[in-house]
Each structure stands twice: as structure tokens, then as C-alpha cells.
Amino acid sequence: MSVDLPAGRRRIEQLLADHQDQLIKRWAQTAKASADELTEIYEALRSAIAGDDRDLTDVRGLLAELSRSRARRGFTPSDTARAVFGLKEAVYELVETDATPDTMRGFIWFSLLMDDLGLFTFETFATAREKIIIEQTEQLLELSTPVVAIWEGILAVPLVGTLDSARTQVVMEKLLQALVDTGAEHAVIDITGVPAVDTQVAQHLLKTIVAARLMGAECVISGIRPQIAHSIVTLGIEFGDIVTKATLADALAHALRRSGVLTTERKATRIAIRAEDA
């Protein structure tokens, strides 16, 4: 490709060198980007075209940088690609004035080059966006699965939101690691914030509890709302000998009793009777 259009290429090189300021100004207008940013890219592009080996590494690096920063600022990928194509427009305006076949051929070559670079920004943009999404998903997972110690030897895992296998895996790992780190023998898994419990979620919970048992800790499930209790029974899910409680408070009391902190039995509700004798 570099040998068959030497005349046109040289012409474009010449144009880029001669009208640098004008081109950058025009480009900055169409691309709606700062001239400083573009100058850097422009110069890299010029030296890449002038070089015999057509080494575009520098240009690509700069474009990737531009694309990434724009992705983070919330531009659409089309905006970024259009910004790159803007240079084509600026060059075309110059080429129009001297429309020799050589120049036109050179322009076509230049245009193809810019198309490639534009598509490259598109790719970088997509990769950058994907990275952001993955990061956020991870952060969300971290945020949504805290393991807190609520008493000496008692951990609580308040679960909020839908449980899927990826999340249960994180919960399981975090809980088990916390059991090792704190030496706690009781854990309360609170599912007040879980909107629905199906067979899969139940399966995940059971796995977590069995794994905790294998390590020598007891788990209690709490926060089962009436509707969920109903759906669990309707689905025929067996919790076996796993202790379930309606509220976190009940579960905590159970754990305290089991660990021997609380020795008194629950007080019977006192019913006040007004004595009306005398």
C-alpha cells in the first residue's frame, strides 16, 4: 500500500506540514475537542506518515488515551470516532482547492488511514467501558455482602438484593473466611432484604450453611417474611435441621443462648391485672 501511491502520499504529507495550524484549528472546531490534545495527536500522525515504516503505535497510544478519557467523561463512542474523522473533513477542504488526480488518490489513502484510526478509538472505547462495568460489578458485590460481628463469637450477614450464584459464592467465601479470622462459632444469615427465595437461592443458602458446619460453625437463617415462608413451603424446600428464625433479634437470642452467653429463659409476657378489691 505504501509503494503504489507515493505521489499522492507525498502531497498529503506536504499539506499536513504546510497547513498545520489551519488544519488543527478547523479540526478542533469539528471535533469539539481542545486544540492542545489534537496537536499532540496531529504531530504523532504526521511523523508516523512521514516515517517509512508507517509505525502508528504512538498515534494509537494517544488515541487510546483520548478514547479512554472520553469514555470516563460519558461521551458516546460515535462522538469520539467523529472527532477523529473530523480531520478528514479539514483535510478535504484543503484538497478540494487543488483537485489533481494525485492529490485525490492521496486523500483516499489518507481517508482509509483515518477510518482505521476511528475504528480503533471505537474498539478502545468499548474496552474501556467494559472495564468500567466490570469494576463496578465487583464493587457492587463487595458493597452488598458485608459480614459483621454483632457479638463476641457471633457474626451476622445481612443480605440485601437478589441472590445469584456469583453473589452466593462471594457471600460464602467471605463468611467462611470471617469465621476463620474471628473464630466465631455462630453466624446469622439475615435474608430480610432478599426479595424472593426460589429453589436455587435456597440451594445456595444450604450450601453455605453446610460448608460453615464442616468448618465447625453453626448458621441460623433469619428474616424470613411470611410470603417467603409460604413460597418456601409451597416449593417443597427442605431446610432440614437448619434453624430458621423470623427476625434477626430472635436469631441473635438463639445464638446467644447456644453460645452460653444468655442463660435465662425468655420471660413470659406479663399480663397486668388491675386489682380492684377494696
Added chain:
Amino acid sequence: MERVPILKIGDILIVSIQVDLEDQSVLTLQEDLAEAVVKHAARGVIIDISVVEIVDSFIGRMLATIAGMSRMLDAQTVVVGMRPAVAITLVELGLNLGGVRTALNLEKGIALLDHVRSAAR
């Protein structure tokens, strides 16, 4: 082949598994342990697997077998120090080690044995 040492403290036998076990050493351990329980009239067996990183179904079954064997000889078995990764693997393998008591570490394991025995008395 490596032999796993069996330590005796009072009437408790402690087996600390420090290496990746080959199948043959597992079988030898089972025999050695059964003999030791009888010889020392042990009432409790503690298997410490806190440094074991990899388990397979064979090791899982070994733990259950040892527990069953000890129970026949009137000794309680406690498996202590299981790592989270190991626990997850065993659950994924579908082994729940029914009948085996577990504790987080050796200290808690000994306390558990004491508790079980005082409750049985």
C-alpha cells in the same frame, strides 16, 4: 510413603495432617488410628486439617470412615481447622460428613470433646 504421626494427650488422640496424603497413607492412617484408639483406650480423636489445601472425595470419605470407626470403639471424632476453600470443595462434591463433629481450631475441638463427654456422663 509418609506415615502420619498420632499424638496422645490424656485420653485424646491428635492426628495432624501436614502433607498432601496419598491414598496408601490414608489407608495406613486408618489402621494405625484404630489400633491406637484401642491401645490407649482413647475417648476422643481430633483430626487437624488446618494446613490441608486440597481435598478430594477420597479424603472426604476417609474422614467419615475414621469417625465411624472411632464411634464403634467409643471415641468421638472432631475434625478441626478446615479451610474455607476445602469446605466449599467438599460441599460442591456433595459430601456433608454426616456424623463428624467439626470445630474451628484445635482448642475449640478439645473444648467440644470435653463438652460432649460431660453431657454424656
